[in-house]
Amino acid sequence: MKLYSLPHSPYAARVRIQARMDALPLEVLPPPVPLRTEAFLERFPLGKVPVLELESGDTIAESWAIMEYLAETAPAGRSALLPATALERAQMRMLGRYADFHLAANALFPLFRAAMGIGQEDADGIAEGIAESLRAELMKGERLISDFGSDRQLTLGDIALAPTMLYLQELAPVAGVKKPLEDFPALGAWWSWINRSAAVSETLQEVRTAYHAFVDSLVAKA
Ligand SMILES: N[C@@H](CCC(=O)N[C@@H](CS)C(=O)NCC(=O)O)C(=O)O
CATH class of the missing domain: 1.20.1050.10 (Glutathione S-transferase Yfyf (Class Pi); Chain A, domain 2)
Known part of the structure; x- marks a missing residue:
């Protein structure tokens, strides 16, 4: 999986913390096309980072949506970051x-x-x-x-x-x-x-x- 991230972004940082905690196989990369361009919006409709790109090519934007997805699908089983009750x-x-x-x-x-x-x-x-x-x-x-x-x-x-x-x-x-x-x-x-x-x-x-x-x-x- 690829995480499109910027080092200063507080939203991308959330996902990077989670990736470190749960040892997730994430490749952290800068956006593949420049932010605030038509090309970016065409590929990533919400127009912001972070974006998670799955092996299937599907993309998920919005840090909270990404975090819940990653916590539900963690390779070691459901993440401890997602409480039980x-x-x-x-x-x-x-x-x-x-x-x-x-x-x-x-x-x-x-x-x-x-x-x-x-x-x-x-x-x-x-x-x-x-x-x-x-x-x-x-x-x-x-x-x-x-x-x-x-x-x-x-x-x-x-x-x-x-x-x-x-x-x-x-x-x-x-x-x-x-x-x-x-x-x-x-x-x-x-x-x-x-x-x-x-x-x-x-x-x-x-x-x-x-x-x-x-x-x-x-x-x-x-
Ligand atoms: N609600 C979004 C906010 C993401 C966001 O604002 N990202 C900023 C970087 S910190 C961004 O991509 N800004 C580009 C722009 O606004 O054009 C989330 O939780 O992921």
Whole structure:
């Protein structure tokens, strides 16, 4: 199987973490045709990476769809990242949706836009607004993670959240927040917990390195 991935992509990183954890036979490659082109859209209708290409030639886009497919078809049998009970699987999906529809949508994307200098007319006001939604979204995560308790296995939900949380910590200083997890002990403990997995910490380091190289290239251009 081929995984079309970019080193800085938090969505592709999810799948790369999973591939390391479950020793999946994935060949990780850059997109075979340039992103944001008609040729890419013709081959991959959703227009984004990651994309998983199967031996059959079928392709799967959307990180969550890829992760569930890979967990259900893992060569060593059903992946331990997919919990056994319906309740635990619902909790796993809640965490994935929290990452995408709450934390990323309401805190990370505004941070990205601010970091790129988009809509900077009232930079101080914007930073204050972002810092406030960042706190509100982190509080949701704090309560969610506390509710799940500490005696549980790592799931696809944790893997989905990890790269989002990495970017959040990288970008929060843009809104004047130096250590965003400082006031959220359950999230702080969760962050330490998932980083004890070599698959998580090694993949996140790849993302961090690629992101810093991207920022350095912007600075060099300016
Ligand atoms: N919801 C998608 C998001 C994927 C995504 O946004 N990928 C970015 C890279 S991080 C991308 O391909 N961007 C290209 C573009 O927007 O043109 C997923 O979970 O896979």
